[in-house]
Amino acid sequence: MQSPNVLKPENSSQPEWAHLPVPVLCLIMDNLSEPIYHAWFAGVCKQWHLVAKDYNKKKKALPMLLLSLNNDHKTRRVLYGITEGKIFKNINLEVFYARRCCGFSHGWLATVDENMAITLLNPFKKSATKITLPSLKHRKRIKIPQFNVLKVILSHNPTSSQDNYAVVVIYAPSDLLAFINPTQQYAWTYLDENLMGFTDITFYGGLVYAVGRRGMVVSFDVNSKKYSSHLQLKPNIIVPSCYHRTFRYAERVYIVESMKGDLLVVRRFMERKEGLLEEIEEGEEERKSVTESFKVHKLLLNDQTKGSLEEHVEVKSLGDEALFVGDNQSMSILASNFPGCQPNSIYFTDDSIDVFAIKNTYCPKGPFDMGIYCLENGTFQKHYTPEYKHRYLAPPLWVVPPLQ
Incomplete structure (x- = not known):
């Protein structure tokens, strides 16, 4: 009798x-x-594809860095693996190397143009058609178009859920919230513009949760029929700004679901530093801030409504988990599943919007503020060190190559 673990069908050629x-x-x-x-x-x-698919359902995949390299391929990017410390130059993904990506979610990258129109593209699937969304509100914007949208996330993969996915964004200049269901709506639904300063968003328990620099956390439902693109939506405020008087202002705050199903708020503090760049060209201004530390809190929500806060607890240890934050949709994994991955750590990329002027143009000021932060002892390590000549290129971000 054939073992049930053997996949070979009868009369297979x-x-x-x-x-x-x-x-x-x-x-x-x-x-x-x-x-x-x-x-x-x-x-x-x-x-083998069936086995790999089942295997990766049980073990959440380890992210890789999507890199821009200064070469002749201006529409190509490569991948960097953190466990082997290797650049896979034989993988050329069709993504414009000098344009910042404002999100990676469910296998899709997001970019924004000068008209505030967001484009979704799947660099891992050549047959996937690009998705262009309607333009966001034309407001007073940052001078560099690629920084006019801070973050883009998706509820589902548009390839497998063509008629049922939502796109949620944080957009400039005041870091406001908006969403759209592309197959059901022709315009964006905007959230209350009195609520601003958001830096990250995630889907959790069927709702969207957004977090801001001063500690505010709000939630809303993108599938509710009562919302209208003609009216501003008032989200549910779970944690008001400055909820704790002892809270320091954080330049970046992330929100992520842990492997245990907890909702974590990760606060990234910056410090001013002189002489960060090794050499300064005429017309450049030196960058002044880098990451100083992180703090993590767990939100304990009411099990019934998921809309009210029961407790806000500082997390001293992530245990076996590692978090990956930056321009991507924030992610968590079990470090023990991947040799070389550091547990109880936060892997971060340079998602600062600091820029400098040179020769009447604006360029990203980095990417240099990247590394691994150990939550236990507050120390830093490097995961990838870009060359100085790459400072004008788009910053790296975390991606997960899907199984095709």
Whole structure:
């Protein structure tokens, strides 16, 4: 009798290795340290793809860095793996190398143009059609178009949920909130413009949660029928600004669901530093701030409504978890699943909107403020160090190569 763990069907004409026992294939995947290897593994044949898909459902994939390199391919980017410390230059993704991406969610990148129109693209699937969304409100904006939208996230993958996905954004100049259901709406729904200063958003328990620099946390439902694109939506305020008087202002605040299902608020504090850049060209202004520390709090919400706060608790340890924050949708993983990944740590990229003027143009001032922060002892390590000549290029962000 054939073992249930063997995938080989009767009268198969495929090679024997295509039907190796599932435990053997899982053992192979255990030794594939970078997520791009899993994507390649899944591309071998249908049977291996099924195993890889099931394997990665059980183990959340490790993010990789999407990098811009200063080369002749102005519409190409590459991937960097943090476990091997390796740049995969043989992977050329069709993403304009000098334009900042304002989000990565469910396999899709987001960019914004000078008309405040957001484009969604899937660089890992060439057959995926780009999605252009309606322009956001034309307000007084930042001079650099690529920084007019701070963050974009999706509720679902547009490829697999073509008729049922929502897009939520934080947009300039006051870091306000808006959302759209592209298959159901022709215009954006805007949230109360008296509530501003948001820096991150996430979907949790069927609702959207947004967090701001001064500690404010709000929630709203993008699927509610009572909302109208003609009226400003008033979200539910879960935590008001300056909820704790002892709270320091944080330049960046992130919100992420932990592997245990908790809702975490991650606050990133900056400090001023002189001489950060190694050399300053004429017409440049030196950057003054880098990350000083992080603090993490857990929001304990009412189980019935998810709309009221019961407790706001500081988290001293993340245990085996590692968080990945930046321009991407914030993510958490179990570090023990990936050799070389640091537990109880926060992996961060340079998502600052600091810019400098040079030769009458505006360029990103980085990306140099990146690293790994250990929550236990407050120390920093490096995960990737860009070359100084890449300071004019778009900053890296965390992505997860999907299984095709």
